[in-house]
Amino acid sequence: MDLFQLNELTDDMMNLCNNDFYNFLKNSLNKDLCELFRVQAIRHMTSLSSITIDQIIEILTLDIGDLNNLKKSLGFVTSDEKFHVRLDHRNLLERLLLLVKSKTNSSMKNSDLSNQYMKEQIHEKCLEMWRKTSNSSNVIECELRFSLLKEYSRSTSCNYIFVAEDATRSISCIDYDVQSNSFIGFSAPLVNGVPQSNFFRTEKFNVLKEWFDEADTSKFINLHMAKSLKSSAPSFILCAYGSNNKFEAIDVLRRWLYIYHESLIQGLRVIGFSTDGDSRYLRAMRLCSRFFVELPNSNLFKYNDQLDIKIPDKWSWFFMKQQQIFLFMQDPIHIATKIRNRLLSKLANLKMGDFSTGMKYLAELIETKSKIEHNLIKSDLSPKDRQSFASCLRISSELVLDLLNRNENAKELNLTENDIEKIINRAFESAKQYVAMVNMTQLLKNKDIYSLPELSQFIKTILSKASSKMVDYKEDDDSNYDSDDDEFKDNENGLATFDDEDQMLSSTFDEDEEREGNITANGLSNESQQNFKGCRIFNKINQQQINKYFRISVDSSVKYIHKHSACWLLSTSKNRLSSDRLECVKE
DNA sequence: CCCCGCAGCGTACATTAATA
């Protein structure tokens, strides 16, 4: 078979593997090249789509005794030990790879991915992920990974990102992280709304004990996700940390601004934020969008790259300011589940425009059509699981929408600017009726606030000057960053100096030492390394490992205890969520 | 055993009353 005569590989050829594959290679290339593929353990035709010639022959450049014969028949070794493959062999390989690549490309276009190819792709992706996670250090609590974010956005070739944030309840548990040499599970203090990473780092056992007694443990996990605006892009974990849920709206705002600034330094523009409906988040949104709020001490527009939102002139009732730096939305998963719950609710009725929707159309669909057409299951229509986002996906899938559009009774609804105006006007008209009922019409007419624009202007004035306006004097300049920092550093040093080595032996922590003493006294027989119910205490440890251990004094001699063991020693109670919620968290 | 609704709690915020 001559590859140069062949215009395209057939599907059968593409699916060749193992012996069939090698036979094909023997026929179309030659015996030696076939052997090369065997050596490289390439067993499938489809594997060739992602390989280059250099990768295949690279092995021959190495000094491997078993391959000497193969080397001789495929090329030459020059005096400087470099290997050169014979031109004819190279041409053959090039041709083969070209044919395979063009075939896989065309089959991709036909969206006719063979299973084999999919597997290869998944394999490739897994490898890529593995490389990424092994190269870059793992997520460190509190650390905002802006440099990785830059890498991520470059891979999606889009410089605009949307950031989401949410917190959820978790089991609190203190543990020691060897990599960062710090304790995790305490709730880190916020500076400018940003949690301090590696804040709980100490070499003193007593400091740790103090933290156990006084510091708050994290009862929540707060997670920041970023997503490139490119729709196909995956999402990216920006930051995760424990929190005790004690924070204010201004913390949120500052955190957002911090993320915005840092991203800008990396050349990325954060378009907006989305969170759930926690009142502090909502307040932060209000502060940031200056919705009847004043922030006299912060300048949101110092980078001069605000978004200009075009609000129609007629919309006198739309009070949002034109210039914004962020867009806000409740996170779409919440919205989707809420709409679904409403849609499936037996009591409430979801109206969209003039159309009243309901689950009857969907139920009809399930009854009349086969599952292959809509992919819905009956439980999708039972509102029992109110958080089932999978159901939302299925209900709103293209398949279902398509089928619904074909149904005359369930027409699609497109919301336009005009529709919104209509809705507002209708609401205003019905409000007028209520006003008429209480005989206020004349009064309003006299005061010149009976028409919509007039009333809007009136309300706007009232809202902006009245006490309903919120004023926040919290500062947002750079000098503030430093002062806050110092404050916390002082605090840290204060603790450290208070518990320095001399004091460790003093009477302040007698009680503590005695407990230690008991432990060792019970277990202490004659060995240098003691086991006491899994808590090991050493007389001596490797100097390289010294920062993983606490120096403690027992019976006036110095011993070492691993920081992890110290955590175990100090955790007295096991906090857990009730069982069903625990399962939710595990998910 | 699992799921759900209910009451209670904690947190932050908004509003109102009281005070300097």
Added chain:
DNA sequence: TATTAATGTACGCTGCGGGG
């Protein structure tokens, strides 16, 4: 008039008990 204290609201989480 500006600040502080008290009260009320919203929301999410927890524990409990009932029902399937």
